[in-house]
Amino acid sequence: MKLCDLAVGESGTVRTVEDNSPADPTARRLRDLGFVGGERVRLVARGPIGREPLLVQVGFTRFALRIAEAGRVRIDRTPS
């Protein structure tokens, strides 16, 4: 499943970040910021309008991502 399909409060483990285009700069930046295989992520909150942006915790850091960005991150949901 994709990172953007998580419900608020749910966690998952990153499988991979997919390139939307050859040498996708957004995907590369996501990997630089810590979205790499095996990393735990949690959806902390969503923006007030249109369920966007997503507030995602990865490692010790929180990032605001739009759905299009979070859609690149493939994850496995952690059963609660």
Added chain:
Amino acid sequence: MSEAALSTRIALVGSPNCGKTALFNRLTGSRQKVANYAGVTVERKEGRFVAPSGRSFQVLDLPGAYSLEAASPDEAITRDICYGRFPGEARPDVLVCVADATNLRLHLRFVLEVRRLGQPMIVAVNMMDAARRRGITIDLQALEAELGVPVVQTIAVQRNGAAALIAKLDVAGRAPAPGSETPNDLHAEVRRLLAATVRMPSRTAALDDAIDRVVLHPIFGLLLLAVIMFAIFQAVFAWAAPIQELVSAGIGALGATVGDWLPDGPLRSLVIDGVFAGVGTVLEFLPQIIILFVFILLLEESGYLPRAAFLLDRLMSAAGLSGRSFIPLLSSFACAIPGIMAARSIQNPRDRLATILVAPLMTCSARLPVYTLLIGAFVPRREVAGWFNLQGLVLFALYVAGIASALLISWMMKRWRRGDGERSLLLELPSYRLPNLRDLAIGLWERAHIFLRRVTTVILALTVILWFLSSFPGAPAGATGAAIDYSFAGKIGHFIQPLFAPLGFTWEICIALLPGLAAREVAVSALGTVYALQAASDDVLTSQLSTIVASQWSVATGLSLLVWYIYAPMCLSTIAVIRRETHGWRTAGFATAYLFALAYLASLVTYQVAVLVFG
């Protein structure tokens, strides 16, 4: 040998939010210089300090970067300086790589990237106090052994918090970092380092979670944002007023004293009508600018600004901007120049362009002198609905008009340039921090200094030039009109007035518009000078400018000029900074043209309607 050649050049590098600038302030105190890198408007902050041994150091505060694979103009500068290939910048002798102790997983990756360069470096693990409070323990010695480069702890917000770093810098002979030992998979290496050297009881600070539950709440969060914005504008006007009156009275008294002391003649006229009436008027706005920046700096330091960007991102992206545009646009309320410069943190070129183009529509503090003068003269001080003051409401409406126009224009630009790639946000929401008074004071001093420098250079020079143009040549013998009618300025004003006649501008306004191009607030000082020279007696000082304006202009003219200032690109520095930021005249020319067209149209409509309504 020169001093620069003797001192050691160090550069601070690190990811955004690692506390690098606070550490820079701790190291260099007030001995810093802000300029731009050659050819680009990325702020170049340099300072110096002397270590206990007497060795002197030059410190460069490089823009924050998540990676040396640059994704924005800021990061490209950091990359190029680290590689020693930025034209005009010498390669630093030592790289001080700053990492936040509470965010090591992200920041150690960057440390490893820097280590790969194989240059002399020191790792400064910053905010050790915050880490300790959260129960995080870091074995610095083990980390130093693993990394093969010196590791020190720093607490940038504490006196002597950089002592360990200075001691480490203050030794002769530096070995280059073992760059080639860095493995390819940086993330795996970070995990290994963390497992070996760091113990962390929880992944986040409980306090951050608690605050974010309220601040990012879909309803309370937006409400809180609205309250904060309202409080800022209230404070800028209500709190600044008494201080402004003090400044104004002080300048008035000083002017009177100096006036008594000078003999009658051109010199006295220059000092009283030119310098005091002109520059003095502008100086009164320093309190407002400082109060606005106190709030902006507080919000920035505390970590709230990215939260506001999070809340507004969807709304702003619908209007063709991005949540990241919030910070540049908020700064533009103080001045469009730092606002436009702050837009370089926006990676998407289209969002960045839209932000730059609409930033001049945010009501900058330089418009305040114009607005306050005109509102004071033409809007009655009346209670509305028992709660509000009509003058305050009009001022609020002018701000709203600017914001609404900006949203409309960026939305139109989005429609024209449809489907041009995806736009990303990728914004870090850092931990909340208690703002540090010292850093706040240094930031404020920087802003006040820039303003005062403008007042004492550009604005002073223009005021003097305008005084000259308005005073010479003098009226011929037997002339009946005011002397200024016969001066150069009077002739220029009369010459361009027909162009602005449909907007209801008088020739005095036309004179004031010209020097006002250098800085909007100069229009007020120019009007001050023009009317002071025009008046029969000498005792007309700027405090009465509002009365003169009210008696000489029609209400329609006043309103038309107010609307003109919402849009008109009456600021050459803004145009110049747009040109520099976008590398060419195309965007700057477009911005100028569209803003002038809007201003002319809006003023025309306002004047014609107001004439019908008020007669």
